[in-house]
Amino acid sequence: MKKKLMLAMFLILSVFLTACGGGSNSAGAADDVIKMVWYPNESGNDLKSSREEIGRLISEATGKKVEHQLTTDYAVAIESLVNNNADLAFMGAQGYVEAKNRNDAVQTIAVKSGESGTLEDAKYYSWLAVNVDEQDKYKKDGEFSLDTIADTKFSFVSNSSTSGFKVPAANMIDHFSKQEAYADLTEEDLMESGPLFSQVLFGNSHQGSAVNLLTGNADVAAFCDTCVEEYVEIAEGEENTAGAVYRVKDNAAEPFHTVTGKEFTLMSAIPVLNEPFVVNMDVLGQEDFDKIQELFTSDEVANNEKIFAPKDSGQSALFSKSDKERLVAVEDEWYDPIREFSK
Numbered sequence: 058m059k060k061k062l063m064l065a066m067f068l069i070l071s072v073f074l075t076a077c078g079g080g081s082n083s084a085g086a087a088d089d090v091i092k093m094v095w096y097p098n099e100s101g102n103d104l105k106s107s108r109e110e111i112g113r114l115i116s117e118a119t120g121k122k123v124e125h126q127l128t129t130d131y132a133v134a135i136e137s138l139v140n141n142n143a144d145l146a147f148m149g150a151q152g153y154v155e156a157k158n159r160n161d162a163v164q165t166i167a168v169k170s171g172e173s174g175t176l177e178d179a180k181y182y183s184w185l186a187v188n189v190d191e192q193d194k195y196k197k198d199g200e201f202s203l204d205t206i207a208d209t210k211f212s213f214v215s216n217s218s219t220s221g222f223k224v225p226a227a228n229m230i231d232h233f234s235k236q237e238a239y240a241d242l243t244e245e246d247l248m249e250s251g252p253l254f255s256q257v258l259f260g261n262s263h264q265g266s267a268v269n270l271l272t273g274n275a276d277v278a279a280f281c282d283t284c285v286e287e288y289v290e291i292a293e294g295e296e297n298t299a300g301a302v303y304r305v306k307d308n309a310a311e312p313f314h315t316v317t318g319k320e321f322t323l324m325s326a327i328p329v330l331n332e333p334f335v336v337n338m339d340v341l342g343q344e345d346f347d348k349i350q351e352l353f354t355s356d357e358v359a360n361n362e363k364i365f366a367p368k369d370s371g372q373s374a375l376f377s378k379s380d381k382e383r384l385v386a387v388e389d390e391w392y393d394p395i396r397e398f399s400k
Contacts, residue, residue: 090122091115091345094134094143096152097262098284099375100127103310107375110363115145118352119345130261131215138163144341145349147375149332150395151219157389162339165392166346167353167384169331174381176391179331182282182297183220185324186270189302192322195277201299201324203232210256212266212275216248220281220329221263223398228327229253264288264312271305271316281329287373288313297326310373330395333387350386359383 093115095108112123126143128134135152137143139160148156156163171178185206187195195205206229214221226247233239233253242253250256258275260266263284270278282297288309294301304320305313334353336346358364365382366374376382 088121088340090124091119091145091341092124092126092137092143093145093147094126094137095128095146096131096134096148097129098264099147100129101264101311103287103373104375106363106373110361111375114352114358114361115349118348121345131217135217138335138337141337141340143337144345145334145336147332147334149217149219149221150330150392151223151398152217153333153335154392154395155217156335160337160339162337163335164338165333165387165389166336166350168333168387168391169376170381170383170385171331172380172382174383174385176385176387179385180328181220181331182326183224183279183329184282184326185225185277185279186267186303186321187277187324188270188273189320189322191276195324203229203324206277206324207233207253208255209276210258210274211247211254212258212260212269212278213247214260214263214266214280216244216259218263219332219395220327221260221266221279223395224327224329225279227398228325267321268312268316270321271313271319277324282326283377285313286377292320297323299323299325301326330392333392334384353384354386356383 093112099108108125112125115121116123126134126137131152134146134148135156138146138148139156145166153163153165168176168179170176171180195201197204213225216222226244229247230242230244234242239253246252247254248257258269260269260278260280263280266275266278266280267285269275289303289305292302292304300322302320302322305317307317309317336349338346352358359382362370362372362374364374365376365378366372368377368379
């Protein structure tokens with residue numbers, strides 16, 4: 058009798074736990090809260106309205122509450138997604154590739170198009186910049202030269218940043234490894250003082266790297282155009298070309314509020330694939346994925362000025378729009394060129 062009673066109690070308990078647990082598959086793992094994690098670049102107050110609008114629209118589309126997780130470190134955002142602590146993220150291409158390598162449930166959902174409204178011109182730019190007054194130090198025969206950055210104080214964004222580390226690092230290694238003194242130069246060498254740089258800083262955001270340059274903490278800095286476009290304006294030359302001069306706006310928000318009016322010039326501008334929105338399918342689930350992808354790629358989002366601010370409007374938003382820019386669906390394979398940087 059005791060054995061039968063214990064068996065019956067065990068079966069009842071098992072049924073109860075199964076009902077409460079909801080199973081272990083990805084559909085069962087989905088809950089009533091969608092957690093969205095943001096890189097440091099997009100965690101500032103200047104983009105609060107964009108984050109809230111995106112959250113509101115996702116909540117309407119899915120019927121679920123959206124919680125925003127703001128970060129001050131790239132690694133924290135990547136870890137949250139990889140370890141099933143976030144459903145959705147907006148991150149750079151390199152961050153996505155790293156996350157995908159560690160958790161195959163991570164996948165792309167949408168990316169900002171180019172002006173054409175397609176993936177054909179879906180790109181932004183990785184900049185190397187120097188202060189205007191010191192630009193001649195970085196030229197040879199009147200042209201900017203990478204040779205001149207040796208022994209300088211250099212600022213990257215994060216070693217998980219595509220345009221703030223991976224792209225410029227690959228360019229530097231390709232250039233300097235042809236010289237005997239730097240024949241064995243590696244990414245790891247670029248993360249610390251010597252053999253190429255006298256000092257290496259990490260801004261932890263594109264804004265932070267730019268401010269490192271403008272405050273004199275760094276001689277040369279890597280950062281991207283889209284992450285600082287709200288704070289700077291073209292002062293001379295053609296946008297995204299070597300020699301173009303940018304000035305920090307007089308009303309620039311933090312962290313540029315202490316360097317308003319200062320100018321920097323571009324040593325180089327390298328095109329990079331646009332940053333994706335990505336999801337963790339183990340915690341989001343296919344039903345919500347479909348709803349969010351339909352929302353993101355809709356005209357409603359493309360025409361929403363809280364998300365796509367008209368260029369030169371003075372509005373702060375996650376994206377700027379000058380023509381047919383919108384969010385479009387994107388597959389994992391589109392980021393294969395970024396994977397090549399890590400080989």
